[in-house]
Every structure is written in C-alpha cells, then in structure tokens.
Amino acid sequence: MPQLKGDERLPRYQRLADVLRQEISQGARSPGDRVPSENELSEQYGLAPGTARQAVAQLVAEGVLERFHGKGTYVRKPSFDHALLRFFRFRGLNREGSGPQSRILGREIAHLPDAAAEGLQLEAGTPAIHMSRLRLFDDSPVLVEEIWLPLALFRPLLELPVEDFGPLLYPLYEDCCDQVIAYADEELTAEAADQTTAELLGIAPGAPVIVIERLSHGFDDTALEWRRSWGRADQFHYHTRIR
C-alpha cells in the first residue's frame, strides 16, 4: 500500500492532493487521463472514502481535475489559449471572415529583456527564443504578441517550420517540447499605441491599446512562457464580479 509522502503534520487529504498534483506535474498523469476513483484512492492509501473525496474536491476547486458524474474524474485539459480572445468582443461571429487566425511575424534567438527575464526567473540577457505574432479575427488584426521562451526547454521549436505552427501555441508546446501549461497569471494595463503597434493593428498612433502581460506556468509552478500583448481597446471588454 503506497504511503502518503510529505509533512506528517499536514492533513491527509492535503497530502493526497499533493501526491496527485505532483504526479500530474511530472507527467505521470496527463491532461485527459482518468484518475483512480475515490474508492480506489481511499483503498490504495488506506483512507476513508470521504477523505479521498476531499482531496479530489480540492483539486477540482483548483481547476486541476474535472469530475463527471457516473463517468469518473479526469485531469483537466487547460484550454485557455482562447482566453485572450475571450476578452474581446467581436462584431458578428460567423461572418464571411474566418474566425481567429494567427500569423507568426518572427522567430529567433535573442537576449531576454528585463521584464521577461524577471518572469521566467532567468538572467536578463540570457539567450532565449523570441517570437512575434499577430492575431486576427475575421481577417482584422486584434492583437500583437511578443513571446519569450527558455531555450533549454523549447529548443525543438526552432526546428519546426513556422508555417506549420497553426493558430494555437500551447498544443504545439506539448507536442514538440513536452511542456504542458497548467495556468497563467495576467496583468492588464492600457497605453497609447506606438507607431509600429498602431500599424500592425490598423489603428491611429496614440489610440488606446490594452496591454496584457502573461506569465504561464506548468503544473509544478515552473515559469514556462512570458508574453506581452497589445490589443485594440475599442474591441476589448473584460468582466469581473467583485464581493
């Protein structure tokens, strides 16, 4: 019978949750996998069913697992590459245009700027992968992105032709570099568009743009990707509930 690892003083449901979280972050369980049922977990670890249930409940609350009544519990597939676009309102969906698109403007090895280095916890000036991307909706540009990735983890990405990249990067990270994004922190601000941003977005220089800094993490909290995006403010809206 496997023993619970970790600090003895911690509650058992915490320790079980930690075990599962770590198994996920180390790739022993991947997004989409089924995790053992609550009964199996309780038997395997010698816990009451309610205790195993509590561990699962916590991971569900954290967004790591997903329950399906009668089916089982699964490692959640994070699907937030749409998140940025979710912030924007789009004039009529399903028009003649072609929905969300992505155009890679550049990819090269470059020296990490300060902000990206701080997020990725590397030395500023370290060589890293840098990509520029333009995202469009219905053929009209909505977002310019500057993306930075640690060279050590994402080197295989340099081998792929950019034409094969497709509209979403995170599945690519998983396929070609075995790096799974679990969650990301975003920070929003607004600025006046500079010349080049304005040109790319098709707006006047000085027009307001939303600036979004995103730091993406793996399941084990490693910082994997830093990006800064500039979006058309006239199409941006963001909703929150506060209490």
Added chain:
Amino acid sequence: MPQLKGDERLPRYQRLADVLRQEISQGARSPGDRVPSENELSEQYGLAPGTARQAVAQLVAEGVLERFHGKGTYVRKPSFDHALLRFFRFRGLNREGSGPQSRILGREIAHLPDAAAEGLQLEAGTPAIHMSRLRLFDDSPVLVEEIWLPLALFRPLLELPVEDFGPLLYPLYEDCCDQVIAYADEELTAEAADQTTAELLGIAPGAPVIVIERLSHGFDDTALEWRRSWGRADQFHYHTRIR
C-alpha cells in the same frame, strides 16, 4: 423544529443554504452577524453535522459567509468600495499625501441615461439620483465617477449635506437608506480621454483611460447602483489568473 423550505427534490444542504441566503437578503441576518454554529444548524433542522457543514461551505465559497476557526461563522461584510482603487498601483504609500480621498462634484435629480437605466432595470428618462465624484490618491486625481441611484430607494440621501459624505459611499447607503450592497459586476474597457475627463484627471486629452462600468446588487439580486468610472491608465493595473 424548523422545516427546510423549497423543492423537495433538491439536496438538503442546498435547501439549507437557500434558507440562510434568503434570511441574509431579507435583512434577518446582516453583514457582521454570527450565524449559528454547524452543530446548532444541524440540530435545528434535523440534519447530520456534515450536511449542515456542506451548506455553510457552499455559502463560504460564494463569498456570502466567512469562517473563523475557533470563533464562528459570520455574514461577510462586503468591503469592495476599495475595489476600484485596488486596481490601481500607487506610487509610494504612506507618503506625505493623505491616502484615498473622495470629492463629490455634484448631486441632483436627473433623467436616467440609457446605459444606467438598462442596468437598474428602469425606464430610460426616469428621474433618479445622479452624483459625480472625483477620487484622489495622495492629493492626485485617479478616478472620475458618474453614479446613478433609483430615487425610490435612496431618497434620504438627498437630505444629507454632501460635506458629510466621507470617502466611502456604501456604508452611507446602509446607514441612511438601509441598502446593503452584496456584490457587483464590473466591465472594463479603455478609451481615449475626452476634454473634461482629461482636465479632471490632470492628463492630456486623448490619453488612454480605463473605463469601468459597475452594477451593484443587494443580497436578493436587486440592482441598486450603476456607475461608470474613468481612471488614469498610467496608474491602472489589474491581475487575473486563468486556467
């Protein structure tokens, strides 16, 4: 022994949670009040302790109640009048300046504009209370607010001298009109500042400003206050975690 009201088919912990939520929305329990302990609730309603616990847990998750280990469970005091200011980063706190301040620029009865009317679910053009407010931090303006309140609920507010308003409005609503704000929905956008906004905020016309529309609700979901605020984008930052 009180019986659980509501749909018989609903789980009991749900029905208990509904009872408590309704008691709060109807003023039988007010923010800051202690609610009965889990043991008391389970005895009063003839439930197992675990079931009462589950009801409380749900309300805690919703932000309606707050638990304090060893002390008890309390109706949460929504304290989000700071929320707007929380979105802004301030150059050194505790400087010579005087922290957050509030200046009422105007208060009168006026006809509801469309956006406010839609939020408050009243006819556009209905007479309502309108207030303009400037919020400052360390004597420097950060936010201009336009506030609309239903006349029927907030009439006593017109009697008070604006000099006595103080920096926070929600406690005032509670004290003078018995209206308690439970939660609010906010929608963020960015715009270029128009002439008057720019002057009030001390920025150049056309400079980017954050626009925040807020609709505040009571515990029973009644729309109580609609406001639109314009904030200096250069001091705005907003953080989210996405999954």
Added chain:
DNA sequence: AAGTGGTCTAGACCACGTG
C-alpha cells in the same frame, strides 16, 4: 448490472480562540 460520483448519516478527535 456494474462502476462512478453525489448525497447523507452519526459519530470521533484535534486545533484554535475566548473567557
């Protein structure tokens, strides 16, 4: 029919805050 999560019971002991 079998297996899963969802609800519920009726207790136990522990950790924390207050008097």
Added chain:
DNA sequence: ACGTGGTCTAGACCACTTC
C-alpha cells in the same frame, strides 16, 4: 474549560453513465 470550526472514519443509499 468551553465552544468553534477542521479533520477523519466507515459506512449507507441514490443518480448517472457505460456496457
């Protein structure tokens, strides 16, 4: 010392999905 919430046990029955 007492009452609170926090953890945990060892079951029960139900609702849902799949075969």
